[in-house]
Amino acid sequence: SRSHSGLAQLVGQSGRYLGIAYSVLLLPGKRIRISATHSSWKQVNRKSLDVYLIDVLFPKLAAEREPVVFEVPPSGTGDSPADQGYQVMLCPLHDAAGNVEGAVAQLGNVNGKPFTAENIRFMSHVGRKVEYLITQSFDSMTGLMNRSGFEAQIHESMSLLESAADVHQMIYFDLDNLQLVNDTFGQTAGDEVIKRFGQLLEEQLPRNGIATRLTGDDFAILLTHSGDDEAMALATALRGNGEKLRYLKGDRSLQVTVSVGIAPFTASIAEESEVLKAARIACDSAKDHGRDRIEVYDQQNLSIIRRFDDMNLVTDIQKSLDADGFELHAQPIVSLSRKRTAPRFEILLRMRDTGGNHVSTSAFFSAAERYQLMPQIDRWVVSTTLSCLQPYVQYLADSGAVFSINLSGQSLGDDAIRRFIEDEIDASGIPPASLCFEVTESAAVANRQKAQSFIDTLRERGCRFSLDDFVAGLSSFAYLKNLRVD
Known part of the structure; x- marks a missing residue:
């Protein structure tokens, strides 16, 4: 397969370089067996050779770090090249703990010459390359394929x-x-x-x-x-x-x-x-x-269909995050009172599909929440909003304008997100009082202690907080006195 192509290339090339009749890489625990056979050994029973290598010779490698050469005497039971006696050079392969988990075996020099010290050094180098390639394809913790x-x-x-x-x-x-x-x-x-x-x-x-x-x-x-x-x-x-x-x-x-x-x-x-x-x-x-x-x-299950749609949306969401593909819209908040008030806006997030059409906000929010992408989205919204407002710092200070930013339940109470927001405010120079973070009642109540600590810390900096979806969770009145929002 493609994942083992590098190993197969190494086994084949090393055997050809040494003039070997039969080369094989055996990793029994990982179910890997890769071989390369010279024409004179095509009829050799490879299964019996593997059994001999694993059962008889592998145990002798337990304490070895470098390739070892063994003499295999004639079997006297047949006339194939493997029955005539040959040399085997075994290069041990070690796992992360240093234990022998397999070997590269070179069997039967075609020209009948014994293996030399140079051959052994060469195979030692090949063994290290094989071990490196194995680590690239397998999980170090479990030994399973990655x-x-x-x-x-x-x-x-x-x-x-x-x-x-x-x-x-x-x-x-x-x-x-x-x-x-x-x-x-x-x-x-x-x-x-x-x-x-x-x-x-x-x-x-x-x-x-x-x-x-x-x-x-x-x-x-x-x-x-x-x-x-x-x-x-x-x-x-x-x-x-x-x-x-x-x-x-x-x-x-x-x-x-x-x-x-x-x-x-x-x-x-x-x-x-x-x-x-x-x-x-x-x-x-x-x-x-x-x-x-x-x-x-x-494919006929509605729950499955919804999840498949969500996963496709997750890919689009990640692309939008990576390429700044989201849009921010500032929706005016207008007072019903005739009393003159400072300008207020709510920052709304929008996403377009590959055809340039707006994706339903509820649809991509549902997918983002299901696959834990909301904290990344919240970071993007905060960072991009402050970047857009930064040129107007003086106007914000003079007018008292306030921009409301929604925070998800996945971010509320997250200390890393809170520190990120504080750092972004400091870097932008925007007056904290110009920012109002909207949190849903259900998110605030779900983890009230962490949520309140999150809210208190940013309010001390001068930011404001408002409670969204009030009484949607039927618990607002019971908890409102304990949630210090504006």
């Missing part, structure tokens, strides 16, 4: 779909409550749970499966040429390992469960990213419906 290597495997698997009836399966896993483990017991505890689940994937992975840790607490398995029943059975078995994911410390424990999404795909799929997207949407749907369950991607 995202880039996995996406290459998906691409490769698509070429194996020979007919419309041929099906692969993508299974997406998300560990529930892992953040709670991190918050309660620390990051090391969360890492231990991640390692445990990675080990469970390895232990239960079928021969037609490839496993990956995509990011954080997200994992996936690609099953090639697999039916719905096989995918469901594997997903059920892995979801049922909840007890093995329980984290215990003293008399305290936290249960980590697994939400799973399954997406079958055929040759009609456009590209590999769509496969992972569909499986993730199904997994997110499982989380929405209570967690610790399995959902199968179904």
